[in-house]
Amino acid sequence: xxxxxxxxxxxxxxxxxxxxxxxxxxxxxxxxxxxxxxxxxxxxxxxxxxxxxxxxxxxxxxxxxxxxxxxxxxxxxxxxxxxxxxxxxxxxxxxxxxxxxxxxxxxxxxxxxxxxxxxxxxxxxxxxxxxxxxxxxxxxxxxxxxxxxxxxxxxxxxxxxxxxxxxxxxxxxxxxxxxxxxxxxxxxxxxxxxxxxxxxxxxxxxxxxxxxxxxxxxxxxxxxxxxxxxxxxxxxxxxxxxxxxxxxxxxxxxxxxxxxxxxxxxxxxxxxxxxxxxxxxxxxxxxxxxxxxxxxxxxxxxxxxxxxxxxxxxxxxxxxxxxxxxxxxxxxxx
Amino acid sequence: xxxxxxxxxxxxxxxxxxxxxxxxxxxxxxxxxxxxxxxxxxxxxxxxxxxxxxxxxxxxxxxxxxxxxxxxxxxxxxxxxxxxxxxxxxxxxxxxxxxxxxxxxxxxxxxxxxxxxxxxxxxxxxxxxxxxxxxxxxxxxxxxxxxxxxxxxxxxxxxxxxxxxxxxxxxxxxxxxxxxxxxxxxxxxxxxxxxxxxxxxxxxxxxxxxxxxxxxxxxxxxxxxxxxxxxxxxxxxxxxxxxxxxxxxxxxxxxxxxxxxxxxxxxxxxxxxxxxxxxxxxxxxxxxxxxxxxxxxxxxxxxxxxxxxxxxxxxxxxxxxxxxxxxxxxxxxxxxxxxxxxxxxxxxxxxxxxxxxxxxxxxxxxxxxxxxxxxxxxxxxxxxxxxxxxxxxxxxxxxxxxxxxxxxxxxxxxxxxxxxxxxxxxxxxxxxxxxxxxxxxxxxxxxxxxxxxxxxxxxxxxxxxxxxxxxxxxxxxxxxxxxxxxxxxxxxxxxxxxxxxxx
Numbered sequence: 001x002x003x004x005x006x007x008x009x010x011x012x013x014x015x016x017x018x019x020x021x022x023x024x025x026x027x028x029x030x031x032x033x034x035x036x037x038x039x040x041x042x043x044x045x046x047x048x049x050x051x052x053x054x055x056x057x058x059x060x061x062x063x064x065x066x067x068x069x070x071x072x073x074x075x076x077x078x079x080x081x082x083x084x085x086x087x088x089x090x091x092x093x094x095x096x097x098x099x100x101x102x103x104x105x106x107x108x109x110x111x112x113x114x115x116x117x118x119x120x121x122x123x124x125x126x127x128x129x130x131x132x133x134x135x136x137x138x139x140x141x142x143x144x145x146x147x148x149x150x151x152x153x154x155x156x157x158x159x160x161x162x163x164x165x166x167x168x169x170x171x172x173x174x175x176x177x178x179x180x181x182x183x184x185x186x187x188x189x190x191x192x193x194x195x196x197x198x199x200x201x202x203x204x205x206x207x208x209x210x211x212x213x214x215x216x217x218x219x220x221x222x223x224x225x226x227x228x229x230x231x232x233x234x235x236x237x238x239x240x241x242x243x244x245x246x247x248x249x250x251x252x253x254x255x256x257x258x259x260x261x262x263x264x265x266x267x268x269x270x271x272x273x274x275x276x277x278x279x280x281x282x283x284x285x286x287x288x289x290x291x292x293x294x295x296x297x298x299x300x301x302x303x304x305x306x307x308x309x310x311x312x313x314x315x316x317x318x319x320x321x322x323x324x325x326x327x328x329x330x331x332x333x334x
Numbered sequence: 335x336x337x338x339x340x341x342x343x344x345x346x347x348x349x350x351x352x353x354x355x356x357x358x359x360x361x362x363x364x365x366x367x368x369x370x371x372x373x374x375x376x377x378x379x380x381x382x383x384x385x386x387x388x389x390x391x392x393x394x395x396x397x398x399x400x401x402x403x404x405x406x407x408x409x410x411x412x413x414x415x416x417x418x419x420x421x422x423x424x425x426x427x428x429x430x431x432x433x434x435x436x437x438x439x440x441x442x443x444x445x446x447x448x449x450x451x452x453x454x455x456x457x458x459x460x461x462x463x464x465x466x467x468x469x470x471x472x473x474x475x476x477x478x479x480x481x482x483x484x485x486x487x488x489x490x491x492x493x494x495x496x497x498x499x500x501x502x503x504x505x506x507x508x509x510x511x512x513x514x515x516x517x518x519x520x521x522x523x524x525x526x527x528x529x530x531x532x533x534x535x536x537x538x539x540x541x542x543x544x545x546x547x548x549x550x551x552x553x554x555x556x557x558x559x560x561x562x563x564x565x566x567x568x569x570x571x572x573x574x575x576x577x578x579x580x581x582x583x584x585x586x587x588x589x590x591x592x593x594x595x596x597x598x599x600x601x602x603x604x605x606x607x608x609x610x611x612x613x614x615x616x617x618x619x620x621x622x623x624x625x626x627x628x629x630x631x632x633x634x635x636x637x638x639x640x641x642x643x644x645x646x647x648x649x650x651x652x653x654x655x656x657x658x659x660x661x662x663x664x665x666x667x668x669x670x671x672x673x674x675x676x677x678x679x680x681x682x683x684x685x686x687x688x689x690x691x692x693x694x695x696x697x698x699x700x701x702x703x704x705x706x707x708x709x710x711x712x713x714x715x716x717x718x719x720x721x722x723x724x725x726x727x728x729x730x731x732x733x734x735x736x737x738x739x740x741x742x743x744x745x746x747x748x749x750x751x752x753x754x755x756x757x758x759x760x761x762x763x764x765x766x767x768x769x770x771x772x773x774x775x776x777x778x779x780x781x782x783x784x785x786x787x788x789x790x791x792x793x794x795x796x797x798x799x800x801x802x803x804x805x806x807x808x809x810x811x812x813x814x815x816x817x818x819x820x821x822x823x824x825x826x827x828x829x830x831x832x833x834x835x836x837x
Contacts, residue, residue, distance in 0.1 A: 040744070045378030051670055058385060058674070072382065075744045076539070078532025079518065082745060085532060115532065162792050168523035194478070194791040195521050197784070200659040200666070204603045207657065208474030210792060223658045223680020299676030 036068040039266070040099045042083030044076045052100035052264045055129055055300055056284070059293045065283050080105050081114045088122045092269040095276035098126060103262045104172050106316055110323030111170060111332065120320045124277050125313040127284035128265030129293075130302025134176040134236035134258075135218040136251070139206060140229055147234040147254040150213065151184050158190040164211035166199035170332050173199075176215040176236060176260050178330040183256040188330045206230070217262055218245060219301030236260040241303060263305055265312065281309035338684060339463060342692020346700055351396050351693070354389075355701045358400020359708060365401060366408025367716075369731055370545055370738025372421035373405040373647075373664045381671050391675040392693035398671055399651075399694055400701045402664050403455060406607060406647045407705050410447045410640055411716055415440060416728060418549045418735075422540055423607025423643035425773050426615040428548070430628060430635030437631050440720055444713035445577030446633055447640040450589045452706040454641030457593040458600065458648035459698045462655075467684070470656035473601050478788035479799050481602075483809030485782035488609065490813035491616035492774060493820075503771045506762070510775020513538060514783070521787045533747040540608075541742065542752045543776060545735045547769050550756020552728050555763065560725065575714035585637035588618050596642030600649025606662035607643040608777050614642030620816055648698060654679055655691055 037060075039053035050072065057070035075083040083099055091097055109120050136147060144150040154161055158181065165173030174195070178188035196202040199216050206214040207229060218237070222244060224230045234251040235241060236259050241248070251258045266284070268277060285308045287293050297304070307315050327333045345351060365376035377398050384394035409424035414431035427447065434443040461469070476484075492507060493500075516527045517537030528534040582589075592614035599610040618638035619628045628635040650661030658680030660666035672679055677687055684691050719727065739748055759769060786800075793799035801807055 044742070045374055045667055047666075047670075050378070051673065054382065054385075054674060057382065061386070069382075069386065073744050074378070074742055076536060077743070077745065077747075078535035081532035081535060082747075086745070115530075159794055164788075164792075168518065168520060170523040192791065192794055194788050196788070197520065198666075201603055204474050204653070204657065204659045205477060208477055210477035223678045223682055227681035229681060295676070300673060301678070 035096065037066050037070040037096045037098070038094075039070055039072050040075050040083050040087075040097065041072060042075050042077075042080040042099060042101075045074055048102065048264075049080075049100040050074070051300060052102065052129075052266075055264065055296065055302075056098065056100075056266065056287075059129070059287050059290075059296050060283065062292050062296070063287055063290045065287055079108055079113060081108070081118075084114045084118060084123070087267070087269050088118065093271035093273075094269055095272055098266040098268055098280060099123075100264070101125075101267050102264050103260075103319070106319045107172055107175065107323050110320045111327055120317050123267040123270055124272055125265065125267045125316045126277060126280050127308035127312050128263040128305050128315075129284060129288055130297045130300065131261050131263045131305035132217045132219045132302055133241070133262065134172075134260030135216055135221060135248075136176075136180065136233045136236070137206065137214040137216055137221060137230050138212065138233060139209070140231055142212065142231060144233065145231070147249075147251060147256060150233055151180070151256060154181060154186055154191075155184055158186050159192045161213055162192050162194060162211045163213045163215060164194040164196055164202045164205055165215045166196050166202045168195045169193065170327075171195070172260070172262065173202075173215050175326070175330070176258070177213075179258045179260070179326065180215075180251070180256060182330055183251075183258050218248075219303070222301065261305075263307075264302060265307075265316075278309060281312075284308055336463075338688040338692035339695060340692075341688055342694070342696035345392055345689055345693035346396065346696035351393055351697065352700070354393055354397040355400045355697050356704055358397045359404040359407075359701050359704045362401035362404020362406075363408035363705070363708065364404075366405030366420050366424075367411040368408075368734050368738065369412055369418050369420050369549055370541055370735035370742075372409070372541065373402045374667060375738065375742055376401045376405055377664065377667045377671070381667070381674075384671070385674055391672065391677055391687075392690045394671060394675070395668070395690060395694050396697040396701075398668055399698060402668070403644065403647055403698065403701055404705055406455075406644045407448065407451050407709055409643070410451075411444065412731060414443050414447065414636075415716065415719055416549075416552070416724075416731060418552060418728070418731060419544050421607075422544070422777075423611050423639075423646070425544060425608060425770060426611040426639035427636065427643075429615065429639075429770055430630070430632050433629070433631030434633070434636060435717075435720065439574075439631070440717035441575035441714050442577040442581060443633075443636055444716055445575075445710055446581060446585065447636055448706060448709035448713060449577065449582050450585065450592075450637040450641040451644040451709075452702060453589050454593040454596055454643070454645035455648050455698075455702045455705075457590070458597040458645035459695065459702065461597050462648055462652055462698075463695055466652050466656050469601050469652050473603060473653055473661075474657070475803075475805065476602050477803075478785040478792060480803060480805045480809065481605075481785040482782060482789055482800060483806040483813070484599075484602075484605075485778050485785065487809045487813040487816070488613050488616070488774075488778050489782070490816045491613060491620060492771065493817055499766065502765075502767050506767050506769070506771035507775035507779075509762075510772040510777075511779030511782075513543070513772075514776045514780035520784045521791065531747070533745065533751070537780070538751065538755075538776075539739075539743070539748065540777070541739055542748055543755060544773060545732075545739060546752040546755030547759035547772065549728070549732045549735055550753060551759030551763055551769075553732055554756065554760040556725060556728060575717060576710075577713070581633055585634045588622060588634040588638045589641045591621070592618060592638040592641040593645045596645030597649040599642075600646030600661060601652045603653045603657075603659050603661050605646075605781070606650060606664075607646045608773075609781070610646035610649075611639035611643040612774050612777070615639045617816075620820070651694075651698075655683055655694075657681065658683070 041049040041053045043049040053072040060066045163177050167173035181188045205211045232248045235248045365371045409420035410427045412418045412420045413424040413427040417432040419425045518535050595614045596610040615638050650665045653659045653661040654665040789799050
């Protein structure tokens, strides 16, 4: 850092210079579009996409799979649509650029929120490094001890239970609640759903008894699970997860066929050459097999997922098709 | 009970961590002083560095927390010197800080804001040390209905600012509320006023808003002055540099009250320095502005928001450390930084990670002292920035701001939007509007709408939920009082001074 030696400035000139160079360095460090690999987080700093980028950046560097450190830049706007436009239109053949994405991006594509002209095939989906699962959460002192009791209450009167989560109607968090309702033939539109600004606020509302049920993500709930403040009625995964989550039954084994995986992965521009695309797929695959990455992924609260290259592209494509079907069934689209 | 703190001071006082706390304080002051680069970007930029350098978790956190608190100190500089807020928490600082600089009191103003910041932060850190777990329980009691009540109170307090021209203040606030409705509707996901531009889906970014409104409009005003060859600088020569003890004592109640307000609002998840400083300023104006000097360079009007924004920064650590829920946008990033270290902040953190928690809290104490020592002597140095001609200074700062905004968005659209807002701000100022109500309407309006809709979703449309808890009833009564009491007081006055009747 150039600034730390300027502790006793004798005149403001020096400060002004320090300020200007400091600002220029900051800007330069993030903007320089030279060779180093880059990951765009299509959001503001600090969110899930930021961490998805850092997962790749830190992991690839520790495993020495890239020569130069990977830059993380931010492109907030349009729930990811700005970055999607950018990569399909401007940097469509940049071989050094990956963009963070998740199940949410697939859902937005399915709902046409990235613009009607955009489809899942407009970019090349290159790989996913981890996955989390939806969870149905209540307070420790809630009247329901298992999913069945909660669903019976919902069936009797859908508006008697206040459900909240960190997304709007039509978002992933809402879809979890809607699919739960649908699995027992309850009309999702009759649910009493409250949307918060992110999972943290929704969790606070649950702990403060403002809402009764929170449809969150499994791994982000570990601290509150450890302290015994919450009870997780069901994980929305194919099978039970291990470790601290071993006692949490899946929705499926309780008779409600709902799964909601939240994968964390990346896409590249549509005109990236097959070699470069394959090189990135191989690189991510190699990373996922290292031991140091397993620790990193666990710290980020993600379960293993290994889908790369064309395999992953097909997976996202199928998922978008599924979501389009689901959106119709829960009444989001016609 | 305070083992973690003793242990923490042991951690924080190692040479490496002391050095990092100092570096964080210094860089934070710089990031805060540069408009467009607030604490969020500062931390986002240094987070990978801390990780790559292989710093242990507590050291990284000490560095990043230093940047956070330092930038709340730094944010005031361009507010006072240039009338351009350095970050979100410093908008209210422009109201009395810049008039002071115009009077030639830039040095004392910077000094006073450093002292108020120090006291505000110290009170909040003590509050954090003593009451964190207890406060966390109270904080979650604050639900959508209570937040709505708080916003009503904040808007009611804003009527205090309606001094010169109540109608224009009202129009300004309503414009701010209107701008806050742009973007994806937070409840239903419907797009509002986005004109099919994905750049507008997430609403208008706060930084884009304040840089446009304040910095760009300032340049336009200057261009106009240059074009007409009038004297641009009604800036008085720089007088004395140090703040006097008597001036600090004059503001002592303003500082103490605002520290408590700032801390409490900081503790609430979802509200940060901008709301804290706004409520503190308007409350202080209500309580102590007897001669209508607020807004013309009253020391108390500077001390109040400065104490409050620093107090709220420390307060926002409470929900982060005790519940694992960020109390502000910046602590949300700190949470992310901790996750890189496999630490999940939450209810168990005080027990499982005493070194990290203790080290962080201890470093807040140390960093705060460092910031005071760093900022008091520098007040004189920075005050001299005013000797640079404004036609050079303001555009330079604006360029830095443009770079900062572009870096955060990687998209030219944000710059265009900033320019459009700048022209809008210029027109407002030409028509004699004050910009602060617009910004407040923008910040508070969004929060108010979201929380009203949440409350009504919870109750299924029953308005009764807004008056259910004692907390919300208290806030409604307080809001009614701040509007009604001066009205009746004003009626008595009106008998003697008919022109001074408030609306």
